[in-house]
Amino acid sequence: MELFADLLLIAVGAALINNFVLSYFVGICPFLGVSRKIDTALGMGLAVTFVITVAGFLSWTLTEFVLRPGAPLASAVWRMLGGEGGADLSVLSYIAYIFVIAASVQFVEMYVKKFFPPLYKSFGVFLPLITTNCAILFACLLIMKEVVGGNWGLAESLTLPIFGGLGFTLAIVLMAGIRVELDLADVPKPLRGAPIAMLTAAILALAFLGFTGMGASLKQALTPAAAEPPAAVAAVEVQR
Amino acid sequence: MTGETMVLVGMGSGVMLLLAVAGGAVLGWANRRFHVPVDPRVERINRALPGANCGNCGFVGCGEYAEAVAGGQTALTLCAPGGPSVVQSLAGIMGVDAEPTWPYRVIVHCTATTDMRLRRHPYRGEPTCTAANLVADVQGCTNGCLGLGDCEVACTYDAIHVVDGVAVVDYTKCTGCGDCVDACPRGIISRVPFKAERILAVGCANQDFGNDVKAVCTIGCIGCKACTKLAPALVMKGNLPVLDYDKYEAGFDFLPAIEKCPMESLVWVGKPTAKDLEALTDVEMPQRADATFDTTVDKTEWWG
Numbered sequence: 001m002e003l004f005a006d007l008l009l010i011a012v013g014a015a016l017i018n019n020f021v022l023s024y025f026v027g028i029c030p031f032l033g034v035s036r037k038i039d040t041a042l043g044m045g046l047a048v049t050f051v052i053t054v055a056g057f058l059s060w061t062l063t064e065f066v067l068r069p070g071a072p073l074a075s076a077v078w079r080m081l082g083g084e085g086g087a088d089l090s091v092l093s094y095i096a097y098i099f100v101i102a103a104s105v106q107f108v109e110m111y112v113k114k115f116f117p118p119l120y121k122s123f124g125v126f127l128p129l130i131t132t133n134c135a136i137l138f139a140c141l142l143i144m145k146e147v148v149g150g151n152w153g154l155a156e157s158l159t160l161p162i163f164g165g166l167g168f169t170l171a172i173v174l175m176a177g178i179r180v181e182l183d184l185a186d187v188p189k190p191l192r193g194a195p196i197a198m199l200t201a202a203i204l205a206l207a208f209l210g211f212t213g214m215g216a217s218l219k220q221a222l223t224p225a226a227a228e229p230p231a232a233v234a235a236v237e238v239q240r
Numbered sequence: 241m242t243g244e245t246m247v248l249v250g251m252g253s254g255v256m257l258l259l260a261v262a263g264g265a266v267l268g269w270a271n272r273r274f275h276v277p278v279d280p281r282v283e284r285i286n287r288a289l290p291g292a293n294c295g296n297c298g299f300v301g302c303g304e305y306a307e308a309v310a311g312g313q314t315a316l317t318l319c320a321p322g323g324p325s326v327v328q329s330l331a332g333i334m335g336v337d338a339e340p341t342w343p344y345r346v347i348v349h350c351t352a353t354t355d356m357r358l359r360r361h362p363y364r365g366e367p368t369c370t371a372a373n374l375v376a377d378v379q380g381c382t383n384g385c386l387g388l389g390d391c392e393v394a395c396t397y398d399a400i401h402v403v404d405g406v407a408v409v410d411y412t413k414c415t416g417c418g419d420c421v422d423a424c425p426r427g428i429i430s431r432v433p434f435k436a437e438r439i440l441a442v443g444c445a446n447q448d449f450g451n452d453v454k455a456v457c458t459i460g461c462i463g464c465k466a467c468t469k470l471a472p473a474l475v476m477k478g479n480l481p482v483l484d485y486d487k488y489e490a491g492f493d494f495l496p497a498i499e500k501c502p503m504e505s506l507v508w509v510g511k512p513t514a515k516d517l518e519a520l521t522d523v524e525m526p527q528r529a530d531a532t533f534d535t536t537v538d539k540t541e542w543w544g
Binding site: 077078089095096099107113 | 243244247248250251252254255256259260263266267270271274275276
């Protein structure tokens with residue numbers, strides 16, 4: 001039950017409260033580049049979600065068994081070669097993650113080209129550019145931090161990328177919906193094109209700011225044991 | 241460097257090597273599993289094209305054009321930067337004969353000089369065809385050249401001039417851009433593929449019946465249909481014969497039709513051939529007379 005509550009918190013946190021695009025401002029490139037049509041945006045969002053999940057899983061595996069300080073596989077080799085204690089290969093994390101991300105993007109590209117040729121065409125250059133989508137590296141690094149800190153297992157490490165990716169999809173589809181309407185709107189001349197897109201993104205980010213603080217109250221609601229409200233809050237409740 | 245660091249570096253290299261092997265294996269499998277068969281001709285056409293991605297052909301880039309060509313969905317001749325040599329190599333790849341391409345040139349469908357046009361009235365307005373075209377009864381023929389030179393102004397290449405009150409194309413300079421076609425308010429200039437140095441043209445655009453035409457012009461086409469009977473390439477459209485230049489061939493024998501035409505409305509246009517020039521060496525050419533239009537409004541002043 002506690003695991004479930006944790007996962008729910010991570011999921012809501014990744015998708016809404018700390019939305020990758022609108023709160024951390026990572027993955028802006030496809031967010032502005034492929035948000036002209038809703039179906040393309042949805043495809044892009046799902047592709048990113050898939051890549052981020054695969055990359056998240058692979059990076060957790062790598063971090064857990066090889067890269068983190070005292071990782072079992074690396075340490076075994078380390079001791080075999082005459083070292084003391086555990087090995088620390090975390091210097092490799094960045095290059096290893098980028099490698100894993102690039103490989104998954106290649107895989108997705110081949111898959112999409114084979115099975116969804118129209119989607120492949122509409123993605124254009126943005127599909128290979130997922131490789132350098134910072135949202136994905138960001139997710140990998142977030143997972144590494146938590147795994148090295150000993151807080152997260154596989155379940156948490158999969159929840160974050162899946163819901164982070166879905167949050168990205170939500171943001172990009174919302175943006176595409178707005179921009180489709182914007183095409184029909186009478187935008188003042190100096191703001192046409194990129195400026196109005198930036199403004200729209202900013203207002204969207206402001207709107208998502210409204211989720212801030214939801215995490216704490218959700219945590220309270222989900223963990224009854226720790227739910228004893230602080231005295232001051234309780235007093236306010238009573239007065240009401 | 242201590243021994244431990246050496247071991248660490250070695251392990252790091254080992255990890256990356258293993259990752260590379262694993263990634264390579266998965267991607268290699270996926271490449272074969274998700275292989276999309278591509279027409280090998282697309283690749284060859286792509287290499288034959290200039291690769292400028294200029295978009296002149298109407299496709300996004302050379303790659304898209306190559307795909308369309310390989311699919312047989314479009315013509316081989318759309319690549320402007322590549323020119324005839326690219327058309328040749330594309331035709332070689334596709335295994336078809338390269339169709340020769342023709343440059344486009346313009347034709348003025350009026351040959352009547354000022355004195356041939358009847359029922360003319362003095363016009364004192366702004367000396368442009370566009371303005372004169374708005375006024376009724378400047379001249380009897382509503383399809384005839386007004387001779388005020390809008391096309392001359394529009395031409396970038398100094399290739400069209402008003403001579404004796406009618407626009408004449410200088411085919412040694414014309415590039416077929418079609419600016420004069422857009423400039424002519426009466427729409428009597430058309431842009432056609434020039435399949436020979438000299439091609440036949442119908443030198444009249446008046447679609448009225450014979451008597452009406454005769455009332456306004458001494459050489460206008462009266463719609464007698466004689467030429468269409470003698471030359472199948474000419475077809476009547478309303479009261480006027482028109483040439484279908486898509487079907488036009490240099491070898492067509494138009495001589496009977498030209499000789500038969502009572503109004504001499506069928507004319508050869510294009511670059512003069514060497515024989516024509518030779519024939520004209522002895523003939524004294526008339527002086528080119530610029531049409532004068534006395535008007536109170538100076539063009540430069542009018543426009544500031």
